[in-house]
Amino acid sequence: MSATSLSTEFAPAVLERVLVAGRSTGAGFAEVFIEDKRSMSAALDDGRVEQVTSGRDRGAGIRVIHGDTTGFAHTSDLSEEGLLRAARAAAAAASHGGGGVNSVSLGEMKRHLVNTVQIAPSDVTKVRKIELLSQANDAARGYDGAIVQVSAGYSDSTRRILVANSDGVFATDEQVRTLLRVSAVANGDTGMQTGYDSMGYTIGFEMFDEENIDELARNAARIAVTKLHARPAPSGAMPVVIQRGSGGVLFHEACGHGLEADLVSRGASVYRDKVGELVAAPNITLVDDGTMSREWGAIGIDDEGHESQRNVLIENGVLTDYMWDYIRARNDKRPQSGNGRRQSYADLPMVRMTNTFVLNGTEEPDDIIRNTEKGVYVAKLGGGSVNTATGDFVFGMTEAYLIENGEITAPLREGNLIGNGPQVLRDIDMLGNDFAMGNPGTCGKDGQGVPVGDGQPTLRVTSMTIGGTAA
Amino acid sequence: MSTDSASLDQLQALADRVIEQARPGEQIEVSVSRGGHTDVRVYQGEVEHFVSAQDQGISVRVISNGRTGSSYAGTLQESAIHEVLAEARENAELGGVDEWAGLAEADGVAVTPQQLWDETLVGYSTEKKIDIAKQLERLAVSADSRVRIDDANYSDGYSEAAFATTNGIRGTHRSNSCYASVSTLAEENGETQTGWAYAIGKNPDEFDLDKAGREASERATRLLGAVKPQSKKTTVVLDPFVTAQFLSIIGSTLNGEAVVKGRSLFANRVGEEVAHPTVVLIDDPTDSRAYTASERDGEGLATRRNVLIENGVLRGYVHSSYSARRAGTRSTGNAIRSGTGATPGVGCLALQIVPGNKSQAELIANVDDGVLVQSVQGLHSGVNAISGDFSTGASGLMIRNGVTAEPVREFTIASTLQRMLLDIIEIGGDIEWLPMRSTGVSLVISDVMLSGA
Numbered sequence: 001m002s003a004t005s006l007s008t009e010f011a012p013a014v015l016e017r018v019l020v021a022g023r024s025t026g027a028g029f030a031e032v033f034i035e036d037k038r039s040m041s042a043a044l045d046d047g048r049v050e051q052v053t054s055g056r057d058r059g060a061g062i063r064v065i066h067g068d069t070t071g072f073a074h075t076s077d078l079s080e081e082g083l084l085r086a087a088r089a090a091a092a093a094a095s096h097g098g099g100g101v102n103s104v105s106l107g108e109m110k111r112h113l114v115n116t117v118q119i120a121p122s123d124v125t126k127v128r129k130i131e132l133l134s135q136a137n138d139a140a141r142g143y144d145g146a147i148v149q150v151s152a153g154y155s156d157s158t159r160r161i162l163v164a165n166s167d168g169v170f171a172t173d174e175q176v177r178t179l180l181r182v183s184a185v186a187n188g189d190t191g192m193q194t195g196y197d198s199m200g201y202t203i204g205f206e207m208f209d210e211e212n213i214d215e216l217a218r219n220a221a222r223i224a225v226t227k228l229h230a231r232p233a234p235s236g237a238m239p240v241v242i243q244r245g246s247g248g249v250l251f252h253e254a255c256g257h258g259l260e261a262d263l264v265s266r267g268a269s270v271y272r273d274k275v276g277e278l279v280a281a282p283n284i285t286l287v288d289d290g291t292m293s294r295e296w297g298a299i300g301i302d303d304e305g306h307e308s309q310r311n312v313l314i315e316n317g318v319l320t321d322y323m324w325d326y327i328r329a330r331n332d333k334r335p336q337s338g339n340g341r342r343q344s345y346a347d348l349p350m351v352r353m354t355n356t357f358v359l360n361g362t363e364e365p366d367d368i369i370r371n372t373e374k375g376v377y378v379a380k381l382g383g384g385s386v387n388t389a390t391g392d393f394v395f396g397m398t399e400a401y402l403i404e405n406g407e408i409t410a411p412l413r414e415g416n417l418i419g420n421g422p423q424v425l426r427d428i429d430m431l432g433n434d435f436a437m438g439n440p441g442t443c444g445k446d447g448q449g450v451p452v453g454d455g456q457p458t459l460r461v462t463s464m465t466i467g468g469t470a471a
Numbered sequence: 472m473s474t475d476s477a478s479l480d481q482l483q484a485l486a487d488r489v490i491e492q493a494r495p496g497e498q499i500e501v502s503v504s505r506g507g508h509t510d511v512r513v514y515q516g517e518v519e520h521f522v523s524a525q526d527q528g529i530s531v532r533v534i535s536n537g538r539t540g541s542s543y544a545g546t547l548q549e550s551a552i553h554e555v556l557a558e559a560r561e562n563a564e565l566g567g568v569d570e571w572a573g574l575a576e577a578d579g580v581a582v583t584p585q586q587l588w589d590e591t592l593v594g595y596s597t598e599k600k601i602d603i604a605k606q607l608e609r610l611a612v613s614a615d616s617r618v619r620i621d622d623a624n625y626s627d628g629y630s631e632a633a634f635a636t637t638n639g640i641r642g643t644h645r646s647n648s649c650y651a652s653v654s655t656l657a658e659e660n661g662e663t664q665t666g667w668a669y670a671i672g673k674n675p676d677e678f679d680l681d682k683a684g685r686e687a688s689e690r691a692t693r694l695l696g697a698v699k700p701q702s703k704k705t706t707v708v709l710d711p712f713v714t715a716q717f718l719s720i721i722g723s724t725l726n727g728e729a730v731v732k733g734r735s736l737f738a739n740r741v742g743e744e745v746a747h748p749t750v751v752l753i754d755d756p757t758d759s760r761a762y763t764a765s766e767r768d769g770e771g772l773a774t775r776r777n778v779l780i781e782n783g784v785l786r787g788y789v790h791s792s793y794s795a796r797r798a799g800t801r802s803t804g805n806a807i808r809s810g811t812g813a814t815p816g817v818g819c820l821a822l823q824i825v826p827g828n829k830s831q832a833e834l835i836a837n838v839d840d841g842v843l844v845q846s847v848q849g850l851h852s853g854v855n856a857i858s859g860d861f862s863t864g865a866s867g868l869m870i871r872n873g874v875t876a877e878p879v880r881e882f883t884i885a886s887t888l889q890r891m892l893l894d895i896i897e898i899g900g901d902i903e904w905l906p907m908r909s910t911g912v913s914l915v916i917s918d919v920m921l922s923g924a
Contacts, residue, residue, distance in 0.1 A: 046732045048567035051814050054558050055543040056551070070520040076527060076546045093521040126565050149733050185734060185857060192736065194857050233862070235885065235922035236702040266514070268621050268656060270663070346524060383852040385864075389621070389656055389663045392881050394864035396852030415862035416853030418883050418922075467853060467862040467883025469920040471704075 006034055006162040007172045012106045014080050015164040018062070019104040021087035023166060025095040027066035030104070031165040032083065033303060034060045035345040040121065041155035044133035052126065061345040062086045065327065066094040074346045107168040110307075117176045117204035121156035124205045129154050132180060132213055139214040140184045143221035146228060148192075149185040152217070156205070163305030171307075173300035177451060178207045179440060182220040188228035195223030196398060197380075200440030200451075202298040223380065223399045230411040233400065233468025239375035240417065240464045241368055241403060245436030246380050248454020251286055252356055252443065253384040253393040254421035255279070259313050259321075260339070260351035261328035263388045270391035270422055271319060279319045280425035283361050286314040288323055290338050290354035296440035297354040297453035304340035304349050311337050314425075325351045343448035353443060357455035361431025365458035368430045370406040376466055377401045377408050378417070383441075391421035394467075416467040424461055432458035479643040482633035485547065486641070489531060489556060493637045498534040498574045499556075500637075500770070502808070503547065506630035509597075513604040513623045521601070532814055533559040534573060538566035541814050574638045575770035575792035575802060582766045582773040583757040587646035591674040592627060600625045603651055603675050610684025611653045611668075617695070618688045621654035621665070625675075640771035648762065650906045651678055657691035664880075666691030671762060671906055690845060694866055697878035700923040706841035706896070707884055707919045708834055708870065711903035711911025713844050714824070717891075718909040722754070722819035723856045724888060725779050725787075727794035727805070729817075736859045736889060737785060745785045746892035751825035752780040754789055754805070761821035763908045769806035769815035777803045780892075791817045823910035827898040831913040834899050836873040842921060843868045843875055844884065859887040882923035886916075894918050 015032055022030025036058045043051045059076040060083055071094025075086040121129075136152040159175045179200035186193050197220040199211050242250060258269040271279060280286070290299045290308030299308045304326045312320050324332075325340030328351060341352035369377065382396030400412040437455035482503045489501040505527040512519045529552055530543035540562025544551045566572075608623035627649035635641040655666040668687035670678035709717060729735040737745060746752070756765045756774040765774050770792055778786050790798065791806035794817050806815035835843065848864035862885040868875040886894070899913030 042565070044567075048569050050566065050569065051539065051541065052562035052565045053541045053543070053814070054562060055545075056554075057545045059545060069518045072520060072522045072524070074524050089523055093523050126562070130565055187733075191859065192734070192857050194855060227858075233885075235883075235920050237924060266621055266656075267619065267658075267663075268665075346526065348520060348522065383849075385849050385852070387665055387848065389665045390880065392848070392864065392866070394849030394852060394883070396849060396862075414853070414855050414858065414860045415885055416849045416864055416883055418849075418864040418881055420881055465699075465881065465883060465922055465924075467864070467885050467922045469862075469885045469887075471702075471920075 006036060006160050007109055007111065010034060010162060012170065016104045016106055018083045018087045019164065019166045021084050022062055022064045022091050024088065025066065025091040027064045027091060027094050029065040029166055030087065031063045031163065032060055033345055034078065034162040035159065037157060037159040039155065039157040040126065041153065042130050042133060043151065043153045044137055045151040046149065047137065049130050049133060052130065057344060059345040060086060061347070062090040063348065064090040064094040069094050070348065071095070072348050104166045105168060106164055106170040108170070110171040119205035121158060121176065121178065121204055132208065136180065136182045136213050136217040139217035140182055140221040143218045144186070144225045146186040146188055146225050147184050147221050148187040150182065152182045155179045161303065163301065163303065165305060169305040171301050171305040175202060175299060176204050177202050178204060180213065180216065182217045184221040184224045186224035186228050190228060193224045193227035193230070195220040198439050200296050201294045202296060203294055226411045227413065230413045232470040233412040233415040234466050234470045235468045237463045237465045239372050240461045241372055241375060241377045242459055243377070243379045244365065244432060244434045244458045245438040245455055246378065247459065248357055248438045248456050249381050249384045249395055249441065251358055251456065252353065252454050253386040253395060254419065254424050255286065256353050256356050257386050258388045258391065258421060259323055261322040261324045262351045264322050265328055265331065268389045270388065274319045275321065277319055278317050279422060280314050280317045281428045282317040283431045284314055284317050284425060284428060285312065285359040286356070287312050287359065288339070288353050288356045292355045292453070295355045295437055295453040296451050299354060302338045302340045303342045304336070306336045306338045306340060308338040308354065323351050323353065325349055341450045343450055347448050350446065352445065352450050353452050355453035357437065358457065360433050360435045360457050363430050363432050365432040365434050368432055368458055368460050369403060369408060371430070372403045372460060373405060375403040376412065377403050386421065392418065393421055394418045412468070417464050418467060419464045424464065427462045428459055429462050430460040434458055479631055479633065479645060482631060483641065483643050486633045486635035489552065490635045490637050492556065496535065498637050500532040500574050501529065501635050502632060503529050504630055504632035505547070506628060508626065508628035509600060511601050511604045511625040513601070513608050514620065516605060516608070518601055529555055531555050531559040533563040535563050537568040537570060537572050538563045539569065539572050539814060540564070540566055571793060571796040573792065573796065574636045575640060575772050575806065576638050577640055578772060578801060580773040580775060580804065585759050585764050585766050587764065587766070589647055589673045591676060592647050592649055595675060603678065607651050607653050607670070607680050607684060610680055611655050611687040614685060614688045615692050617657045617659050617692055619656045619658065621656050623653045625651045634771045636771060642767065642771060644767060649675060651680065651683065653683060653687045655687045655691045657695055659695045662695060664691050664694035664697065669906060671904060693868065694878045694880060697866060697880035699881045700869065700879040700921060702922050702924065704918060705921045706838050706915060706917045708831070708838060708841060708843045709914040709916065710843065710845050711901060711913055712905060713847050714914045715905050715907060715909040715911035716847060716850055718822050718824060720850065720854055720856055721888065721892065722822045722909065725789060726817050727788040727790035727798060730788050731794050731797040734857050736857065741785050741787060743785055744783045746780050746783045747895040748783040749898055750780055750783050750892065750895055752822070753778050753825065754819040754822050756820035758821060760904055761910065762904055762906050763821045765820060768804045768820070769808040772802055772804045774804045774820060789817060789819055791815055819908060821908060824898060824912055826900045826902045826912045828900040829897065831899055831901050834897050834913055834915050835870055835875060837897065838870045838915065839872060841870040842879065843870055856888065859889050861886050861888050861891060882921055885920045885922060886918070890918065891916050
């Protein structure tokens with residue numbers, strides 16, 4: 001497969017003509033986003049490598065902004081004619097009239113690379129990739145005789161993007177991601193239980209030199225087996241301690257989405273008009289950082305061509321800023337923050353998180369548990385979701401235990417926890433000194449999924465509602 | 472060729488050309504499709520965005536010596552098609568040997584013809600589509616001054632596809648669909664609550680925009696002043712949209728692939744009572760009222776009406792040809808393709824619970840003490856379809872002495888999927904067709920743990 005870089009494939013003069021066509025109905029702004037994504041995935045299930053799939057998605061999305069209206073069209077035809085046709089469609093979509101003369105000149109091309117990829121996925125044989133799955137399968141099944149089913153998945157993607165717009169932005173990026181996931185089913189007297197673990201980084205195949213597959217697979221098996229003896233989770237409100245690296249999704253949901261400027265500007269966020277105010281416990285500093293090298297949400301540029309950056313959102317409990325994309329930043333006459341992202345060339349960009357995490361506190365994690373008389377210890381979180389307008393959010397606990405008299409005791413069955421973002425942020429009374437990033441995640445918004453990372457030290461929330469069945 | 476104007480016949484010819492390249496002993500399945508969609512979003516009377524998009528793609532599955540490989544590309548260019556076939560072949564050499572691997576075989580079941588293409592929708596102008604979103608926005612905010620718009624949308628799409636396999640299954644297909652949706656915010660005394668509604672129809676002339684506007688307004692305003700309820704075991708009345716989401720999860724436990732791979736909590740239970748005797752659960756993509764009605768499944772077999780639970784007794788599972796072969800039975804026409812790339816999986820296509828005849832108000836009248844669940848949050852994170860644990864965030868209205876009372880929020884409801892099916896007390900007659908693979912109806916379920924303050 002050819003590895004032509006997009007920057008040599010598309011001449012500036014061609015892109016300029018496309019942008020001119022985009023503005024031909026009088027629009028102030030036109031943008032061309034070109035994506036060439038190669039992906040390969042393999043899945044093992046029931047002891048067999050079932051699916052080996054490879055694919056190529058290649059196309060362009062043309063966005064035209066006329067006043068407050070955005071027109072958008074996309075195409076998989078990357079010839080100049082194909083791009084011009086899409087640009088005219090986007091221009092027509094943005095406006096049913098108008099017209100005028102315009103010109104566009106692109107600035108100097110800026111090249112970005114999130115990371116130096118040491119071993120490109122395309123340089124590794126598929127056979128070698130598939131061997132990893134068998135290794136994970138063996139390790140998970142070898143953990144315990146109660147493991148009755150294992151599935152494992154490998155995937156890698158190489159995403160090359162080019163962004164050019166009528167403001168002169170002209171930039172490229174290459175984003176390489178590698179992921180391995182394992183899920184295990186254990187069967188016992190009380191029925192079946194499941195365990196899951198995954199590793200994913202914005203790097204190449206060198207991930208497997210640095211990370212231990214057997215350990216990951218055994219951990220997935222361990223979670224499933226442990227839950228065979230789980231008791232029903234309690235119901236009602238109680239203190240919750242969240243293990244380091246597993247609870248970043250709490251912040252993603254409790255406040256991350258609510259700090260996205262598109263939701264804020266619609267009034268659909270409980271954090272609107274709160275910049276400068278104390279919105280969290282004074283020990284909380286929340287950062288969104290697309291430059292965090294290796295991490296799952298790392299990007300060189302966002303999908304609007306803006307260089308990724310580190311943004312402090314909450315500092316010592318005080319809300320310092322929201323996250324921004326091109327449109328919202330323009331409306332508020334302020335700089336973008338590198339958070340304009342999209343799932344693919346076929347989608348419009350919007351405000352999205354990258355790697356979102358809470359910085360270390362000062363407590364020893366053991367002390368946090370020891371100081372909790374009765375509560376729930378969440379060792380692994382599942383997904384979550386939030387209603388940003390009310391702040392109510394949930395997240396699932398896929399590995400959790402009771403805390404009794406300052407000690408972790410019985411494992412608990414799965415369930416959701418529910419809380420209200422602004423309340424939970426204020427109720428974090430202990431923050432550990434053991435920061436870690438968590439599992440790779442996919443954040444969904446308006447039907448688009450993008451890779452995100454999150455992280456946090458061990459922490460305690462004084463009260464959250466546990467959605468179990470035990471009285 | 473210019474793929475933008477490719478006719479269905481041309482797509483079929485393209486698919487046929489790929490399978491003609493099959494080598495001896497090699498099975499090939501090809502799906503070629505093109506389509507497009509329009510999305511209009513309106514905010515405060517102005518078009519916020521207008522998306523006009525065209526997609527095309529090819530996916531190829533190759534089975535050789537019991538090994539399966541697949542590949543896809545988002546283009547129909549001749550050079551890419553050769554590359555896709557070559558990649559699928561290469562991938563097939565890497566797959567594990569699976570004695571049950573194979574394409575579907577024609578089973579003689581005739582297609583139930585569906586009206587899946589609507590010419591009125593094809594002729595709908597851009598201006599009229601924009602007007603629908605604007606009209607829905609006006610209707611949603613006009614009834615109550617506390618209501619603002621989050622967004623109002625119109626969406627439509629079409630797809631044209633051709634399918635061919637070396638087993639002789641081939642055919643073309645086209646369908647189009649549309650819906651409008653609105654999200655609302657109700658504000659009072661610094662508190663915000665949210666609502667939403669859909670309108671669906673074969674074409675926009677069938678939309679009931681008045682009803683959607685009213686629902687979106689009511690859903691948001693009736694939650695204003697909501698409090699966190701006390702924890703207790705109680706009876707819940709699920710709104711039709713919530714029921715549809717619940718049924719989707721139940722459907723996943725009756726997936727034949729989950730059954731043969733030991734991941735279904737209903738494995739080996741055919742003939743047993745798994746639900747309340749009033750429950751009849753069917754998957755019926757041949758019911759043209761369903762938004763996801765279809766003529767053929769993801770392997771090209773005719774879709775059919777499958778009874779999964781009859782009077783509370785488990786009757787069977789849904790199967791693709793693969794899961795059926797492993798289970799020693801026949802495909803139920805339930806192979807599904809998610810996206811362009813994947814090898815077909817198994818899933819329910821258009822699930823519905825046979826409705827009763829009471830309105831939601833009549834169902835509520837029989838509940839002394841309970842909760843009307845208007846929306847749920849976190850089904851993906853709090854429900855485990857393998858263990859059966861069910862826990863979800865919720866909001867809605869308390870029910871006291873047969874009528875709805877104060878609004879409640881920030882609580883969870885929890886049980887297990889196994890218990891909930893048995894604990895269904897009543898099924899409403901208020902069937903609601905939604906833009907998803909399950910149909911909604913009000914459902915009363917007892918003995919659910921409500922967890923709040």
